Amino acid sequence: MTLHVGIVGFGRIGAEHAGWIAQTENVRVGRVCDFTPARRDVANSSGLRAVGALDELLSSTPLDAVLISTPTVFHFDNAMACLAAGKHVMIEKPMALDEAQSRRLIEEAERRSRTISVFHNRRWDEDYLTVRAAVASGVLGKIINVESRLGQFASCVGPAAKEYRPGWRNEGAFGGGGLYDWGSHFVDQLWRLMLPRRPVRVFAQLRGNVWTTDCDDFARVCIDFDDGAVGLVEINTTTTRPQARWHVDGTSGSASSPASLTFDTHEWARLDVTPAQSGELVAPFELERRLNEVDMWDQFADACAGKGTPAVPARSVLMTMRLLDAARASSRDGRVVEVDPMNDQ
Numbered sequence: 222m223t224l225h226v227g228i229v230g231f232g233r234i235g236a237e238h239a240g241w242i243a244q245t246e247n248v249r250v251g252r253v254c255d256f257t258p259a260r261r262d263v264a265n266s267s268g269l270r271a272v273g274a275l276d277e278l279l280s281s282t283p284l285d286a287v288l289i290s291t292p293t294v295f296h297f298d299n300a301m302a303c304l305a306a307g308k309h310v311m312i313e314k315p316m317a318l319d320e321a322q323s324r325r326l327i328e329e330a331e332r333r334s335r336t337i338s339v340f341h342n343r344r345w346d347e348d349y350l351t352v353r354a355a356v357a358s359g360v361l362g363k364i365i366n367v368e369s370r371l372g373q374f375a376s377c378v379g380p381a382a383k384e385y386r387p388g389w390r391n392e393g394a395f396g397g398g399g400l401y402d403w404g405s406h407f408v409d410q411l412w413r414l415m416l417p418r419r420p421v422r423v424f425a426q427l428r429g430n431v432w433t434t435d436c437d438d439f440a441r442v443c444i445d446f447d448d449g450a451v452g453l454v455e456i457n458t459t460t461t462r463p464q465a466r467w468h469v470d471g472t473s474g475s476a477s478s479p480a481s482l483t484f485d486t487h488e489w490a491r492l493d494v495t496p497a498q499s500g501e502l503v504a505p506f507e508l509e510r511r512l513n514e515v516d517m518w519d520q521f522a523d524a525c526a527g528k529g530t531p532a533v534p535a536r537s538v539l540m541t542m543r544l545l546d547a548a549r550a551s552s553r554d555g556r557v558v559e560v561d562p563m564n565d566q
Contacts, residue, residue: 224522225251225283226311229275229299230291231260232382234313238288238340239269241514247522254278259384275299279306286336286525289313292389293396297322300337304329309336309525315405316535318396320542327535336524338531339538343406344413345512348478348489352467353414354506355476355494362473362497363450367414369407370455372463372480376432377402377456391433398436399456400427400548407454408442408548409541418446419562420540425548431459442548447562473497539565 286309
């Protein structure tokens with residue numbers, strides 16, 4: 222059975238999703254919605270039928286599910302409208318502007334018996350899985366400290382589609398800033414890496430220094446865990462000397478991996494592990510199965526057909542949204558923010 226998907230927002234990410242979907246077994250793009258004429262032209266030139274209004278897309282047939290790949294500020298309203306029309310929903314990260322919006326979307330999907338998922342594809346990045354395997358192996362002992370960083374001297378805007386407000390990722394009103402961009406992935410990775418430990422408090426510093434004064438081009442988020450371990454996520458787009466992508470300290474050793482200005486996850490996965498006693502480097506770790514973006518869409522189609530769950534169940538993102546909320550509140554007020562470590566239901 223083929224899942225027919227509509228794409229709302231055909232910018233750079235929406236177009237990438239169309240390419241991934243084209244490689245799946247049971248998913249097809251039914252129609253594209255973008256209110257920018259030039260982006261509709263791009264979709265039409267790719268052989269996809271494009272419309273300018275969400276209502277028009279939702280009334281088209283066949284249409285079973287919708288991908289929301291608009292700027293973050295529109296995620297909630299777009300997704301709620303699609304759920305109201307009886308569609309399954311996939312949302313690009315971050316799920317919404319905050320945990321409250323995310324929870325409302327989940328509850329609405331459950332009320333309507335619709336599948337809802339979030340495209341946190343970096344849960345299967347090679348570097349993250351390598352660090353996770355190192356931690357799970359016990360070679361580092363009890364984890365004391367985990368640092369996850371991205372550094373560059375360039376805006377998060379990157380290769381955005383130029384036809385519609387290409388700088389929106391530097392605008393707070395649109396959900397811009399490094400915390401929501403790379404930070405939403407890295408925060409998601411960090412707390413999941415530390416399981417079964419749970420986050421209990423956050424202190425953050427979000428600053429706009431070079432590329433924006435409206436939101437953050439520098440984001441530092443410090444997270445305390447319930448066993449005393451500490452974590453740090455730092456998105457620094459204002460440095461010409463980026464630090465290690467990963468650094469981990471444990472009671473039995475430390476590990477680190479290099480930065481990569483091209484965001485090469487294979488380079489980030491070159492994890493050097495130094496045990497505290499022998500000082501010998503540890504051989505590579507065996508990784509769990511990696512899902513790619515095509516796999517995620519195939520699994521989403523199965524979930525919509527009632528066969529299993531999506532790769533990223535939306536409820537699994539609630540802690541990520543809670544930590545992003547806490548980081549914004551902490552930076553705004555200059556204080557430590559306590560977080561509920563367990564309320565993911």
